[in-house]
Amino acid sequence: MDDEKRTTCEIEDGKVLPCWGMDSILELESHRKGVVLLKIIDVNKGCVDRTLVAVRSGDHAKRGVCINYCPMCGASFYEHVHGGKAEEAGNE
């Protein structure tokens, strides 16, 4: 266990490593409302391919909305969320 707290969020290997501030607001049970870590499963490999941070609230309480930056440390997730997929339309 690494109990050293991250001061800023980092992206490593497609996964969000939350800062301590993000850690403090994340809901651990992913079906709950609030700020959640979405896991994108690679069905071919059978493992988690990427993680994204989403907010489930209001009109988006069910599916959630991916956020482009950390509201706690301000780190940008924009490229992580949209990276290389700008031309693929269709996602809200």
Ligand SMILES: [Zn+2]
């Ligand atoms: Zn952060």
